[in-house]
Amino acid sequence: QVQLVESGGGLVQPGGSLRLSCAASGRTDNILAMAWYRQAPGKQRELVALITNSGMTNYADSVKGRFTISRDNAKNTLYLQMNSLKPEDTAVYYCYVQQPKPAWGQGTQVTVYS
Secondary structure (H helix, E strand, O other): OEEEEEEOOEEEOOOOOEEEEEEEEEOOOOOOEEEEEEEOOOOOOEEEEEEEOOOOEEEOOOOOOOEEEEEEOOOOEEEEEEOOOOHHHOEEEEEEEEOOOOEEOOOEEEEEOO
C-alpha cells in the first residue's frame, strides 16, 4: 500500500498563496489518480482538485482559476498551488490516492485569516 506525507500548510492572509505537497512512497505503480480534499470545521470533506495519470484535471467550482493541481511522476509527488486565498479556504487539506486500496494522507492545516 502507498504511504502519503503532506506538507506546506500554514497561516496566510487573504490574497496570499500556499503550495501543498504530498509525497507518495510504497506501492505507487498502481495509482490511477491523485487528488486533494479538504474539510472545514463542521463540514463534510469535499473534493478540491483531482489529476489523473494522463494529466486530466478537475476542480471544485469554488477554487477554479485560483488553485492548480500538478504531479511529478518521477518524484511521486502531488502538488496544490493555492493563490488568491480566501477565509473560506480555511480547512484541513488531505491528499488522496485512487488505487485498488485507496489511501489518505494525515492532513495539513491551512488557515486564511485577516
